[in-house]
Amino acid sequence: MRKLISLVVLLVIVTGIGVSLVVTPFGAEEAEWEPPSRRERVNFGRYYVHEGLEETGATNIVTSVVVGYRGLDTLGEVTVLFIAATGLAAVLHAAAKKPVGSDRKPASLVVFTGCRFLFPLILLFGTYVFVHGHLTPGGGFQGGAVVASAFLLVILGCRGRRLNEETLSLAESLSGLVFVVAGLIGLVVGGAFLLDFLPRGTPYLLFSAGIIPIIYIAIAFKVGSELGAIIDKLSGSPG
Amino acid sequence: MVSPILLIVVPLGLAFAVPLLERISKKLVGYVPVLAMAFNLVLSVVLLRRAVSEPIIVHTGSWQPPFSIHLVAGPLGLLLAALIALIGLGVAVYAMSTIREGATRLYHVLYILLLTGATGIVLTGDLFNLFVFFEILCISSYALVAYRGDRAGIESATKYLIQGAIGSSLALIGIGILYGMFGTLSMADIAQHIHSVAPFGLFMALALLITGFGVEAAIFPLNAWLPDAHSSAPSPISAILSGIAIKVGIYAVARIIFTLYGLETVFLFVAVLGLLTLLIGEMSAFSQNNIKRLLAYSSIGQVGLILFALGIASVTGVTGALFLVVSHGLAKSVLFLSVGVMITRTGSAEISSLDGMGKRMPLSALCFTIGAFSLIGLPPFVGFAAKFTVVRAVFEQTSTLFTVLIGVALLGTVVEAAYFFRIVQRLYFKPPPEGSLDHAGRGQEAPLSALIPIGILTVVIIVAGVYPGLFSSFLEPAATDLLDKAVYIRHVLGG
Amino acid sequence: MTFLYDYVHYAGCFALVLIGLYAVLVKTNLIKVIIGIGLIDTGVNLFLVTTGYIRAGTAPIFSEAAAQGETMVDPVPQALVLTAIVIGVSVLALALSLAIRLYRHYGTLDLRKIKELKW
Numbered sequence: 001m002r003k004l005i006s007l008v009v010l011l012v013i014v015t016g017i018g019v020s021l022v023v024t025p026f027g028a029e030e031a032e033w034e035p036p037s038r039r040e041r042v043n044f045g046r047y048y049v050h051e052g053l054e055e056t057g058a059t060n061i062v063t064s065v066v067v068g069y070r071g072l073d074t075l076g077e078v079t080v081l082f083i084a085a086t087g088l089a090a091v092l093h094a095a096a097k098k099p100v101g102s103d104r105k106p107a108s109l110v111v112f113t114g115c116r117f118l119f120p121l122i123l124l125f126g127t128y129v130f131v132h133g134h135l136t137p138g139g140g141f142q143g144g145a146v147v148a149s150a151f152l153l154v155i156l157g158c159r160g161r162r163l164n165e166e167t168l169s170l171a172e173s174l175s176g177l178v179f180v181v182a183g184l185i186g187l188v189v190g191g192a193f194l195l196d197f198l199p200r201g202t203p204y205l206l207f208s209a210g211i212i213p214i215i216y217i218a219i220a221f222k223v224g225s226e227l228g229a230i231i232d233k234l235s236g237s238p239g
Numbered sequence: 240m241v242s243p244i245l246l247i248v249v250p251l252g253l254a255f256a257v258p259l260l261e262r263i264s265k266k267l268v269g270y271v272p273v274l275a276m277a278f279n280l281v282l283s284v285v286l287l288r289r290a291v292s293e294p295i296i297v298h299t300g301s302w303q304p305p306f307s308i309h310l311v312a313g314p315l316g317l318l319l320a321a322l323i324a325l326i327g328l329g330v331a332v333y334a335m336s337t338i339r340e341g342a343t344r345l346y347h348v349l350y351i352l353l354l355t356g357a358t359g360i361v362l363t364g365d366l367f368n369l370f371v372f373f374e375i376l377c378i379s380s381y382a383l384v385a386y387r388g389d390r391a392g393i394e395s396a397t398k399y400l401i402q403g404a405i406g407s408s409l410a411l412i413g414i415g416i417l418y419g420m421f422g423t424l425s426m427a428d429i430a431q432h433i434h435s436v437a438p439f440g441l442f443m444a445l446a447l448l449i450t451g452f453g454v455e456a457a458i459f460p461l462n463a464w465l466p467d468a469h470s471s472a473p474s475p476i477s478a479i480l481s482g483i484a485i486k487v488g489i490y491a492v493a494r495i496i497f498t499l500y501g502l503e504t505v506f507l508f509v510a511v512l513g514l515l516t517l518l519i520g521e522m523s524a525f526s527q528n529n530i531k532r533l534l535a536y537s538s539i540g541q542v543g544l545i546l547f548a549l550g551i552a553s554v555t556g557v558t559g560a561l562f563l564v565v566s567h568g569l570a571k572s573v574l575f576l577s578v579g580v581m582i583t584r585t586g587s588a589e590i591s592s593l594d595g596m597g598k599r600m601p602l603s604a605l606c607f608t609i610g611a612f613s614l615i616g617l618p619p620f621v622g623f624a625a626k627f628t629v630v631r632a633v634f635e636q637t638s639t640l641f642t643v644l645i646g647v648a649l650l651g652t653v654v655e656a657a658y659f660f661r662i663v664q665r666l667y668f669k670p671p672p673e674g675s676l677d678h679a680g681r682g683q684e685a686p687l688s689a690l691i692p693i694g695i696l697t698v699v700i701i702v703a704g705v706y707p708g709l710f711s712s713f714l715e716p717a718a719t720d721l722l723d724k725a726v727y728i729r730h731v732l733g734g
Numbered sequence: 735m736t737f738l739y740d741y742v743h744y745a746g747c748f749a750l751v752l753i754g755l756y757a758v759l760v761k762t763n764l765i766k767v768i769i770g771i772g773l774i775d776t777g778v779n780l781f782l783v784t785t786g787y788i789r790a791g792t793a794p795i796f797s798e799a800a801a802q803g804e805t806m807v808d809p810v811p812q813a814l815v816l817t818a819i820v821i822g823v824s825v826l827a828l829a830l831s832l833a834i835r836l837y838r839h840y841g842t843l844d845l846r847k848i849k850e851l852k853w
Contacts, residue, residue: 075251
């Protein structure tokens with residue numbers, strides 16, 4: 001009975017969405033660029049592509065959208081990850097604990113050596129990705145995820161090494177505060193939250209694009225430490 | 240400098256700082272939500288007076304609208320923000336003394352973030368930002384429902400999470416369809432160009448958005464998660480969920496229907512849906528034995544009534560709906576908080592364990608009674624003014640269909656009165672069980688730190704009931720804010 | 735056939751969403767339901783990115799080598815998807831932790847057996 005109802009619901013959703021897709025244009029043609037005052041309808045994408053480099057100074061337009069134009073969304077997203085890590089810790093807090101690795105075979109020598117060799121390299125790559133977030137594809141979230149995967153490698157491959165929870169929690173809080181404080185400084189200095197108060201600099205250089213690299217580095221620390229804490233908790237660490 | 244964005248950013252910053260503060264002093268952690276909500280309350284009341292004449296538009300990053308994310312702090316947004324801060328403050332003080340086991344620091348962090356998400360939803364003017372803050376609200380409520388870690392809590396949190404996650408994904412598809420058609424995410428901008436596109440895609444997006452946000456707002460077929468979640472959560476969280484979270488979900492649905500779309504044909508559908516929700520909620524509540532489940536079903540019923548009042552779509556109707564939001568928020572919080580102290584005292588959530596509470600815990604029972612009477616709509620309390628406004632709105636309408644519908648809605652009120660009177664009778668007229676009174680015939684009252692917030696909220700109910708002008712001077716501009724699409728667009732985009 | 739070519743991208747996204755929806759509605763093992771939620775998230779994110787495609791556009795990143803006048807795809811859906819992916823991961827992490835606790839309480843992940851709360 002439940003399967004039948006589910007299939008009917010699915011069929012309804014399929015027809016509805018399928019027919020509605022006819023109205024969403026796919027692969028629009030790039031029209032001539034006109035400045036906003038003369039156009040009938042606003043199109044975000046074209047505005048950001050054409051004006052983004054001058055206004056924010058970052059050559060990666062997606063970064064300038066994520067951190068510059070829609071910075072409040074990014075703050076919300078960082079908060080969501082924080083809630084997930086905190087909620088996970090709260091839910092698993094009182095769970096009955098089995099001793100870690102009691103029924104697991106320890107990693108073999110090859111894996112152990114490989115992990116110790118790879119760990120700093122992966123960290124270096126992740127750092128490269130998030131520091132150059134405003135110049136090349138990548139950024140805080142991507143770099144933070146790579147750093148967290150290095151932590152995952154440690155938990156899986158290095159025999160019994162665990163992450164230091166206190167340090168992770170400290171890093172998490174401090175980087176979140178850096179983001180909020182950077183926005184508030186913008187509010188005090190210029191009257192708008194997340195205002196770009198550092199000089200734009202010349203494009204293509206590492207030290208350019210105002211506060212975008214600073215915020216992205218803070219986000220990378222936060223994401224890396226949070227995902228590391230989540231992985232650590234889920235793999236059954238005590239306490 | 241004093242800008243509505245501080246209403247979101249300051250609690251957020253305090254929440255991030257809590258793990259650092261815990262190192263300094265463990266006791267300090269319980270005061271942080273109180274501090275955050277007190278700040279929010281003061282700021283939103285101060286800004287509300289300024290915003291009644293003209294909404295405050297905040298641009299983040301000082302980019303020009305509609306290219307930036309902007310907050311629209313109009314009378315409606317600030318009124319709801321003040322309500323969130325008031326109820327949040329009361330429940331935070333209550334939780335300082337009642338949440339003792341588990342990782343209390345994590346509870347307080349999640350609590351502040353839930354309220355931040357709710358405040359962000361009512362203040363924002365951008366569609367995707369609405370979604371992000373909505374997710375903040377939902378995810379922290381999933382975690383808080385599961386906070387106690389018992390079987391019922393984890394099970395209801397799991398069901399709530401699955402339904403909520405599907406709802407959010409559907410809403411995101413709707414947002415994607417809207418972006419694909421309009422090329423912009425600012426609500427004022429979409430509202431301005433809504434008529435220039437073929438209607439079928441719009442209809443699909445509307446259906447997806449209402450379904451997605453409606454899961455959190457507990458509209459009729461989507462509210463299967465609510466009775467379990469609200470009854471298995473710790474009492475302060477039940478108060479916040481019933482009092483604030485569902486209201487904010489309704490605000491999101493209302494903002495989409497009224498400001499974004501503004502179509503006449505949707506209103507009747509909304510009213511009928513509200514009526515169905517009302518009847519099902521009240522009928523189910525009548526047969527419950529567990530007091531918290533009864534209160535949860537009663538919340539479903541009241542949400543139905545609010546939707547019905549929104550469906551009337553006149554200024555008086557929407558004013559009535561907003562008045563109901565305020566009065567139900569206050570009353571339901573008082574009910575859940577007083578029930579919480581009673582359950583802690585007796586250890587059982589069955590209605591039969593509430594016998595004779597009038598003698599054992601006289602103050603808590605009195606606050607419960609006042610909350611119940613306000614919910615039903617009896618005269619000296621704020622619930623009466625709210626329901627009266629709704630009835631007046633119906634009679635201002637010329638359509639006979641609505642007159643019939645209001646009759647059905649009042650039937651729901653009668654059922655509500657029936658089950659609440661039954662409980663009040665048990666509180667005062669049934670003898671308390673053996674051994675629960677000491678020699679002088681007195682019971683053990685709730686601790687003072689739990690009683691004070693309940694008492695303050697009860698006093699607000701009485702004061703607002705006796706002097707409804709306290710709220711109604713803000714409710715009328717708020718209603719116009721919601722209804723009047725052209726004014727909203729003009730304020731945001733500058734004519 | 736050309737009609738289908740235009741919409742094959744959208745069809746793919748929605749096939750993912752529907753497979754995920756089917757898994758959530760019909761399957762009784764909690765882990766499969768959680769995987770279904772993940773599939774729905776992936777499908778929706780793919781749909782969002784696809785709406786931003788501009789014909790013959792490249793990634794919206796300027797480099798010293800390329801000329802300034804190249805057509806680029808819409809960067810906004812990519813920013814939205816960045817946020818949506820993180821939100822989806824958070825929901826999945828929380829769901830998995832709830833599944834762990836549920837297993838400790840009930841000893842099974844079969845949703846038909848986890849029905850302690852009645853009507």
